[in-house]
Amino acid sequence: MFYVKDETIIISKTAHKEYDGVVTILTRNNGKIKATILTRNNGKIKAIARGLYRPTSRLSGSLEPGNFGKSYLSSNGTFFRFISFLPQGGPKAGFQKYPKEFLWALRFIASFSLFEISEELWTELKNIDTVLEHHSGSFRIWFAMRVLSILGYAPNMHSCSLCQKKFTAGAFLYGGALFCHMCKRDSFYKITPAELQVMQQIGRDEKPKRHSPALAKFLPHHIRQISA
Numbered sequence: 001m002f003y004v005k006d007e008t009i010i011i012s013k014t015a016h017k018e019y020d021g022v023v024t025i026l027t028r029n030n031g032k033i034k035a036t037i038l039t040r041n042n043g044k045i046k047a048i049a050r051g052l053y054r055p056t057s058r059l060s061g062s063l064e065p066g067n068f069g070k071s072y073l074s075s076n077g078t079f080f081r082f083i084s085f086l087p088q089g090g091p092k093a094g095f096q097k098y099p100k101e102f103l104w105a106l107r108f109i110a111s112f113s114l115f116e117i118s119e120e121l122w123t124e125l126k127n128i129d130t131v132l133e134h135h136s137g138s139f140r141i142w143f144a145m146r147v148l149s150i151l152g153y154a155p156n157m158h159s160c161s162l163c164q165k166k167f168t169a170g171a172f173l174y175g176g177a178l179f180c181h182m183c184k185r186d187s188f189y190k191i192t193p194a195e196l197q198v199m200q201q202i203g204r205d206e207k208p209k210r211h212s213p214a215l216a217k218f219l220p221h222h223i224r225q226i227s228a
Helices: 093-097 099-110 119-126 128-134 136-151 193-203 213-227
Strands: 002-016 020-030 036-049 068-075 080-089 171-174 177-179 189-191
Touching: 002 080, 002 099, 002 119, 020 099, 036 068, 093 099, 093 128, 099 128, 099 136, 119 128, 119 136, 128 136, 136 193, 136 213, 171 213, 189 193, 189 213, 193 213
Parallel strands: 036 080
Antiparallel strands: 002 020, 002 036, 002 068, 020 036, 068 080, 171 177, 171 189
């Protein structure tokens, strides 16, 4: 038997047996466990919360998606179990206004195999509410680009994927890559210079005057490629 103490963000929870719950968390230092939680030093973890759905459970109100705090867990080497959770904060106005977007952000983060989380990314996760307030209209693109940039997986939107020539007059999109006018094929999606500029602005974490449909097409393919 060993024990884990870590900063945690609650990702999701599901019923397990009659009264127990399986909670997915993201820990800062310990990676993956069995409730799904995101920890500061241990990454994504699933942990059993005994009696979570009993009326007398002290954990039931704390283990809600988006809440963050400190988790105390035990493990026998096969699965993790909650001993306690000390809440330190949770979602606010952004979650109340845009709950689907907020929960999507948690699922997006949980899709990566994170074994340790940097200070920059951890701060970003704790401030999802603020990002939602500023970028509610195109939150998924903004958040995905921000996370990819922090993780070192930001897409190249400045030069051709084939010949590496820098873009000077727009680009052409195919799957998860951008091409110049010399390397493109007839079936590739054309991106105008103005549209490419918007994509690059979002990549620099700047706020352009309009949304980017091309980036919305491009990002899912890019994410599938880096996840393969």
